Amino acid sequence: xxxxxxxxxxxxxxxxxxxxxxxxxxxxxxxxxxxxxxxxxxxxxxxxxxxxxxxxxxxxxxxxxxxxxxxxxxxxxxxxxxxxxxxxxxxxxxxxxxxxxxxxxxxxxxxxxxxxxxxxxxxxxxxxxxxxxxxxxxxxxxxxxxxxxxxxxxxxxxxxxxxxxxxxxxxxxxxxxxxxxxxxxxxxxxxxxxxxxxxxxxxxxxxxxxxxxxxxxxxxxxxxxxxxxxxxxxxxxxxxxx
Numbered sequence: 001x002x003x004x005x006x007x008x009x010x011x012x013x014x015x016x017x018x019x020x021x022x023x024x025x026x027x028x029x030x031x032x033x034x035x036x037x038x039x040x041x042x043x044x045x046x047x048x049x050x051x052x053x054x055x056x057x058x059x060x061x062x063x064x065x066x067x068x069x070x071x072x073x074x075x076x077x078x079x080x081x082x083x084x085x086x087x088x089x090x091x092x093x094x095x096x097x098x099x100x101x102x103x104x105x106x107x108x109x110x111x112x113x114x115x116x117x118x119x120x121x122x123x124x125x126x127x128x129x130x131x132x133x134x135x136x137x138x139x140x141x142x143x144x145x146x147x148x149x150x151x152x153x154x155x156x157x158x159x160x161x162x163x164x165x166x167x168x169x170x171x172x173x174x175x176x177x178x179x180x181x182x183x184x185x186x187x188x189x190x191x192x193x194x195x196x197x198x199x200x201x202x203x204x205x206x207x208x209x210x211x212x213x214x215x216x217x218x219x220x221x222x223x224x225x226x227x228x229x230x231x232x233x234x235x236x237x238x239x240x241x242x
Contacts, residue, residue, distance in 0.1 A: 049099035058101035066105045067097040200233040
């Protein structure tokens with residue numbers, strides 16, 4: 001099939017399709033004829049299905065009405081692009097559909113897409129759970145565990161009141177990796193520093209040998225805290241007194 005430029009009595013100078021038998025036809029006339037047939041067939045099918053949206057009752061504009069397949073697996077062809085078929089075949093396909101307006105049609109597909117998305121997310125979540133479950137069963141040594149299972153052990157250690165240093169030692173990891181795991185799983189952990197209460201005898205020996213800052217490091221305290229303990233025990237807490 002070829003194309004030539006000729007004059008159409010309706011559309012003037014335009015393109016004509018040349019068929020194998022030599023017949024020529026204006027492309028615009030052909031389109032208008034096809035469009036007219038489609039509208040005619042759609043009107044027949046819309047009337048056949050009741051002439052209005054089966055959900056909201058809309059019936060103002062035929063072009064705003066669509067045919068929605070109830071079960072996509074039963075769909076043989078798209079009705080909107082098959083109006084040249086036999087009208088009985090079209091009616092047979094329409095029997096698998098409901099007549100809905102464009103707005104209701106979009107809402108139907110939105111709900112279907114939302115259900116598919118939720119189903120996909122649920123399937124992915126189940127796959128993850130199954131994956132981690134299998135890994136938990138297969139790995140027996142803590143140092144071979146993934147960060148997920150290591151995190152579970154870390155949480156137990158935190159609940160038992162262990163410091164970060166103790167957790168790292170038990171789990172055979174560095175402090176940098178521990179902090180990364182806590183950040184990845186959104187856990188805010190501020191360890192409680194264990195303070196050792198100094199005795200009067202211990203302080204009395206140390207204040208003449210070490211500075212208050214050094215003594216504070218020994219007991220995980222500040223130098224001011226050490227001075228307060230000295231004051232409490234009646235020991236000198238100023239440099240000039242020592």
